[in-house]
Amino acid sequence: MIYEFKVKGKEAQYRSIDEAIRTSQFIQNKCLRYWMENKGLRQYDLNKYCAVLAAEFPFADELNSMARQSAAERTWIAIARFCALNAPRFANDNCKKFVKGKKGYPKFKKHCRSVEYKTSGWKLSPNRKAITFRDGKNIGTLKLKGTYDLNFYDIKQIKRVCLVRRADGYYAQFAIDAVVKAEPKLTGKMIGLDLGLKFFIADNQGNIEPCPQFYRKSEKQLNRANRKKSKKFNKSAHPQAKNYHKARNRYARKHLRVTRQRKEYCKRVAYSVTQSNDLIAYEDLNVKGLVKNRHLAKSISDAGWSTFRQWLEYFGFKYGKVTVAVPPHNTSQNCSNCGHIVKKSLSTRTHVCPHCGFVEDRDVNAAINILKLALCTVGHTGTYAWGDLPSWAVGAILLFNGESVSQESNALSSVGVSKINN
Template sequence: MRVVEFKLYGKDRQLRCVDEAIRTSQFVRNKCLRYWIDNPGENINKYALNKYCAVLAASFPFADKLNSMARQSAAERAWSAISRFYDNCKKKIKGKKGYPKFKKNTRSVEYKSSGWKLSEDRKYLTITDKQGIGTLKLKGTYDLHFYNIKQIKRVRLVRRADGYYAQFAVDVDIKIESQPTGKAIGLDLGLKYFFADNNGNVEPSPSFYRKSEKQLNHANRKKSKKYVKGKKPQSSNYHKARNRYARKHLRVSREREEYCKSKAYSVIQSNDLVAYEDLKVKNMVRNRKLAKSISDAGWSTFRQWLEYFGLKYGKITIAVPSYNTSQDCSNCGEKVEKSLSTRTHVCPGCGFTEDRDVNASINILKRGLSTVGHTGTYASGEMPSWAVGVNLLLEGDSLNEESAAL
């Protein structure tokens, strides 16, 4: 599955209709979730939620304007949250189980095989339901003539700070044969360096957010000055300032993703096996002192692109547990306790001296090689993160855990 994205252009009236379709999709999703909450004794599954969409269309005229399959897609979003909650309960994971929540800032609406139509030159998209969106112009670098219409399984309209986009989920085989390099590499992700490998090479951390933080704070103050407490609606100047602030954040996130994408592609092309830490970023950002730096590093985005390119080019990617990779000596295996401020590994037993991150990357590669042929290519035993890219993301965001689109 491949996702192809285009910028959408239309009249203001049409774009307001897109916003209305997004709000309706959010309404259906929340109503399906409410239906599940209010009927705990009944065996409600995704098929029951799909049937409930017809009840909503009959009860609310504005919901009937949305295409029937778009309503079902909204119901599938609700079921995705419910099933994830059930799975977490069955696995008995520690802490919160992720009880489904109502959405209030949905940014996309998704159509399946009906409700949309492409022009003969594949440069215009027409939404054919009763929302009144009509024909929108597509602008992008991809050529949809390369794909058969039947290969397009889903179409999503996404609202971002800088405009509206159309995403096409195309059913194609993404695997490409490549020549083996005979090399293996271990990567240690960090804050001082973006990553360090077992060969002693380090990649500097770009810190896109840190570099733009002064501009972001200035734009945020401008926005706050125009906000009037209790006033509804807010002034047009406030909404303009709010949009400028959002566009700056969007630029930072795109810079980070392009950087992670290029580095992941380079690593995969140069090696046949890549081992890296199985970091739990969601837990790590709870550290109040390091949360901003960890989020700015983009570890999850890098890992997802790494696993995606690994699948695409037939390379092995292995996520190994990060426990004691920095503490153990890569030469003799002795555990050498050190704090985060200690950047050099010095083993008192064998006298081995190396950079802390390079020492960790050597340990990561050794652990990765030991799992080959035993536990599979994904040491965590869970679904690899590249699998998220098979479907369009639920909120139209980039493909990463912190904020992951392929």
């Protein structure tokens, strides 16, 4: 479980955080270079190499020892992901657990935005409203601004503290080892969801949720801010002037606002769906493949299907609801009444079956087919479909990892099976 707070401090403290982030990036790149020059190294070898870097570079020694190890573990994640395709001894880390995501050759980091501490190098205040970092980077005490209450958890439950830099400030993320499951409230209902561009979701009962199109609505403001940023860029200047960095920050904040709007919308809809139903069936869409269509890439990215699926699977796990991802093949073409294939183009929004005369909205017809496919599914294996695993979870399947949750129901629960059979 991840709790995030915005941190408040002085300008000198923010510069110290930036220095810690740069040091973490330096260690990651050094560990990658060390692995490239010495094939056959393991994670333990990279952790030992951190001590060598600390002895050689004084600024690396200023960073907490466990933070240096955390940076090395981040490098090892990329290495293990790549080697899983090429060496059998790495296969258990990613391939056998079907961890999706990039598996190419590890690359050097250029724009890191976070530094991660383990169980040392920091200390919470008695009222848990401030945190003090006690390594050589002189970050000092930062106030925590947020609605979460850390007093509910023991200090030993906090496994990681990550400082993140964003366009609108700095944030502290606490990785807490706690059970996220809640008491399930069964409703006896099942639902099939069809994700689309005209409607965000359409269920098998004919209910629809409009697509908000946050990026489309903000596109004019984003383009204007981007033009202002470009006008202040000087090709011959190095570094750029302060006005350019201010314009770039304004542009980044607008993008951050759109991202947060999309996330909160997907979160609200996913929560409502899981609270109202015991079984949720949805399409197992290959979003990365779909966005390669240059005509629909912007609309698909703006819809936020992957974000919605992440929150749907997380809430399903937390509240004990069954979530099933089914193959999307022909769900829009098949007739949900008689089963015959009725070919239709993407512009055809109404399903009219010439065999049985069934007439229904295209998305609703697909939602009915999705629910029928889900009822024929005995279970679905949980996977992490998007994002990177944290450094403390190399080769592990976690229950919750901040915004990168992708945990589906491992099997239909006994309660869910009884509801289906009835």
